[in-house]
Amino acid sequence: xxxxxxxxxxxxxxxxxxHPKALDAMLPYFTERYGNPSGIYSIGRxxxxxxxxxxxxxxxxxxxxxxxxxxxGSGTEANNWAIKGVLEASREKGSHIIxxxxxxxxxxxxCEELEKQAKxxxxxxxxxxxxxxxxxxxxxxDLAAAIRPDTVLISIMWANNEIGTIQPIAKFAEIAHKNGVxxxxxxxxxxxxxxxxxxxxxxxxxxxxxxxxxAPKGVGALYIRKGTKIAALLNGGAQERNRRAGTxxxxxxxxxxxxxxxxxxxxxxxxxxxxxxxxxxxxxxKTAIPKVTLNGATGKNRLxxxxxxxxxxxEGESILLLLDMNxxxxxSGSACSSASLEPSHVIMALGADHExxxxxxxxxxxxxxxxxxxxxxxxxxxKFIEQLRAMSPLAE
Amino acid sequence: xxxxxxxxxxxxxxxxxxxIENASGVGTVGNxxxxxxxxxxxxxxxxxxxxxxxxxxxxxxxxxxxxxxxxLIIGKxxxxxxxxxNKTVMDxxxxxxPVKVHCSCLAEEALHAALWDYAEKHGITIDGLKPPExxxx
Ligand SMILES: Cc1ncc(COP(=O)(O)O)c(C=O)c1O
Ligand SMILES: [Zn+2]
Numbered sequence: 001x002x003x004x005x006x007x008x009x010x011x012x013x014x015x016x017x018x019h020p021k022a023l024d025a026m027l028p029y030f031t032e033r034y035g036n037p038s039g040i041y042s043i044g045r046x047x048x049x050x051x052x053x054x055x056x057x058x059x060x061x062x063x064x065x066x067x068x069x070x071x072x073g074s075g076t077e078a079n080n081w082a083i084k085g086v087l088e089a090s091r092e093k094g095s096h097i098i099x100x101x102x103x104x105x106x107x108x109x110x111c112e113e114l115e116k117q118a119k120x121x122x123x124x125x126x127x128x129x130x131x132x133x134x135x136x137x138x139x140x141x142d143l144a145a146a147i148r149p150d151t152v153l154i155s156i157m158w159a160n161n162e163i164g165t166i167q168p169i170a171k172f173a174e175i176a177h178k179n180g181v182x183x184x185x186x187x188x189x190x191x192x193x194x195x196x197x198x199x200x201x202x203x204x205x206x207x208x209x210x211x212x213x214x215a216p217k218g219v220g221a222l223y224i225r226k227g228t229k230i231a232a233l234l235n236g237g238a239q240e241r242n243r244r245a246g247t248x249x250x251x252x253x254x255x256x257x258x259x260x261x262x263x264x265x266x267x268x269x270x271x272x273x274x275x276x277x278x279x280x281x282x283x284x285x286k287t288a289i290p291k292v293t294l295n296g297a298t299g300k301n302r303l304x305x306x307x308x309x310x311x312x313x314x315e316g317e318s319i320l321l322l323l324d325m326n327x328x329x330x331x332s333g334s335a336c337s338s339a340s341l342e343p344s345h346v347i348m349a350l351g352a353d354h355e356x357x358x359x360x361x362x363x364x365x366x367x368x369x370x371x372x373x374x375x376x377x378x379x380x381x382x383k384f385i386e387q388l389r390a391m392s393p394l395a396e
Numbered sequence: 397x398x399x400x401x402x403x404x405x406x407x408x409x410x411x412x413x414x415x416i417e418n419a420s421g422v423g424t425v426g427n428x429x430x431x432x433x434x435x436x437x438x439x440x441x442x443x444x445x446x447x448x449x450x451x452x453x454x455x456x457x458x459x460x461x462x463x464x465x466x467x468l469i470i471g472k473x474x475x476x477x478x479x480x481x482n483k484t485v486m487d488x489x490x491x492x493x494p495v496k497v498h499c500s501c502l503a504e505e506a507l508h509a510a511l512w513d514y515a516e517k518h519g520i521t522i523d524g525l526k527p528p529e530x531x532x533x
Contacts, residue, residue: 315431317455321399321407334431334455343431355428355453391413391459393424393435393451 007327008373012212012305012366013161013189014331018255019214019367025258026216029251037248038239047250054257058221061260062191062206063199070222070240071253075188075209076106077233078222079155081244082184082205083110085230086153087125090182094150095123098181100130100138101349102165103157107186108345130156134350135297136165143172147179158187158196158206162333162346162362163296164306166194170201177202182228188212188220189303192263194271204228210252214367215259219252266367274304274365281307281363281374288382295347295360305365308333310347310356313395314388319361322384328377333360355394399456400490406460411467414449421517423509425528426502432458434506436466440514445469445477450506457496461485461503469507478524480507505529 009017029050035043037051052066059066072078087095097114099107111127118125128146130138138156147154154176159166169185176183184205190196191206192213198206206223210216224230224243236245263270285292291312296302311319316332323330333344334357342348343357363377389395399407416437426433432454439447448466452459465485469477482500486492492500509528515521 313453315454315458318407318459321404321456325404325408353428354431358428358431391410391451392453393433394428394453396415396451 007329008376009368010328010330010363010365010377012369013362013364015211015217016214016366017368018216019259019262021262022215022255022259026251026255029254037250038237050254051248051250054253057257057261058208061264062223063197064223065226068223068226070224070244071248072220072222072244073249074218075207075220078207078220079106079186080110081222081233082207083107083153083155085233086182086184087114088231089229090152094152095125096128096148096151097125097153097155098128098130098143098146098151099155100132100157102132102136102160102346103155104161104186104188107155107157132349136160136163136350137297138167138172140171140175144175147181151181153182153184155184155186158185158190159194159303160296160346161189162344163308164303165297166190166301166303169203173201173203192260192267193303193305198223198225205230210256210259213259213263215256216252219249219256270367271304274369277365277369277371277374278304278307284374284378285309285381288378289385293356295350307363308360310352310360311385312359313392314385315358316361318388319384326380328380331362334358397493397495399493402490403456403460403492406463406489407456410459410463412449412463413451415451416447416449421510421514423506423513423528425505425509431455432499432502434458434462434502436506436510438510438514440474443473445472455496455499457492457499458502460489461500462506464488465503465507474511474522477507477511478522480504
């Protein structure tokens with residue numbers, strides 16, 4: 001089942017299949033090498049060593065020192081930790097946070113929750129959500145203008161998960177640094193896929209999630225530059241040098257190290273291969289289907305694996321259902337099933353109208369993607385779009 | 397979230413898609429903000445709904461409920477048609493996931509809006525029928 005592909009998988013930005021070599025590396029830690037890494041005996045030391053090897057693999061991938069890598073239970077946890085931990089440790093200076101309108105919910109909802117708590121009598125916090133332009137870029141001028149004496153954290157994602165726009169992160173980190181503000185970036189969609197380094201710019205905190213590059217789900221990491229003031233999110237045991245309590249998810253951490261190391265050796269060739277494939281899919285959709293809009297940036301400022309289109313007059317879920325009936329997996333910015341009924345905040349932030357946001361579909365490529373898969377997609381997509389448009393009152 | 401087989405059938409093979417020329421009544425409900433828009437056309441003769449067609453921009457539940465609602469209304473008297481609620485439509489589809497119940501409300505509203513339009517055009521009052529809410533564009 002692993003070797004053949006029973007379905008067309010275009011949702012690699014949601015998650016990726018586990019890399020077989022990562023699985024091999026993990027397996028012993030489920031069975032004979034089950035020791036608690038805090039144990040003083042041999043199988044405990046063995047597990048500890050495995051974690052530290054993974055720490056080195058992750059550190060190497062982003063140009064960090066291994067002592068600056070802290071494993072977490074997800075990218076979401078790392079984002080929560082960065083935001084809440086910095087806010088908590090910087091109370092004397094202030095409580096103003098700057099982020100953007102296109103962050104993942106794992107940043108936006110954290111900020112909104114803090115604002116809600118502040119309003120109902122909790123500790124104060126103020127959040128500025130920077131706008132983006134029509135391609136999803138944050139402006140350096142907007143960022144500089146938003147900084148105040150009480151700003152304690154700037155959090156801007158490296159690359160957007162829905163539209164693939166890659167921000168000039170080094171520039172933003174410089175601005176933060178010059179103003180003495182801690183800089184965090186959610187690099188979940190970037191790490192492993194495009195060059196990411198904490199050596200090129202004064203980034204303080206950087207979020208990683210394993211399952212976006214062939215590691216298992218439920219493991220992530222926060223890079224914390226030496227000297228960055230941040231409180232712990234989880235209290236308890238002395239794991240991760242007293243900064244992230246909880247017995248380590250040894251097997252998954254090992255899998256994350258292995259998968260990231262493999263991704264780094266393949267990064268350059270995959271970047272070229274996927275960029276070509278991405279542009280091929282973009283061209284073919286534009287050619288085969290009228291009235292489509294590419295959401296996000298083009299060229300090198302777009303993730304090599306991201307394609308996102310709005311298809312005029314039709315709602316995203318209905319496209320996904322037809323694709324699913326043909327064993328094709330993609331995702332949508334429509335939100336008919338979400339409690340708020342609000343469509344993708346990312347597409348809306350580009351200045352699009354509700355209709356365009358509800359009609360957006362993301363196709364994200366990955367290590368196993370092939371041109372045959374794209375051919376198979378293009379054999380069904382245009383007729384589905386036509387079929388749905390024939391049913392749409394907006395197309396009249 | 398999972399749809400019943402019946403819902404998927406009505407979504408994939410919707411009945412009564414289209415428009416009716418010189419329809420007796422047309423109703424449009426929903427808006428692009430919430431993501432579902434339904435337009436229902438009715439042909440009414442001698443107090444009987446002779447034909448119904450729809451066009452829908454929306455999710456699977458919106459399409460399936462439009463399809464089922466038009467199926468249910470064809471052949472009914474106006475009084476019977478008025479008794480078709482979102483619950484009738486949902487039950488006929490074997491249920492909907494809780495997050496999708498709001499989509500079925502649109503189907504009921506669309507039928508009522510089309511009946512209202514019919515009543516207005518023909519200068520009659522239909523007991524128990526309320527005017528549809530304004531459609532945002
Ligand atoms: C940009 C971004 N940030 C954070 C996350 C959350 O990561 P995780 O699924 O590991 O919690 C994701 C993935 O869902 C993401 O795409
Ligand atoms: Zn709906």
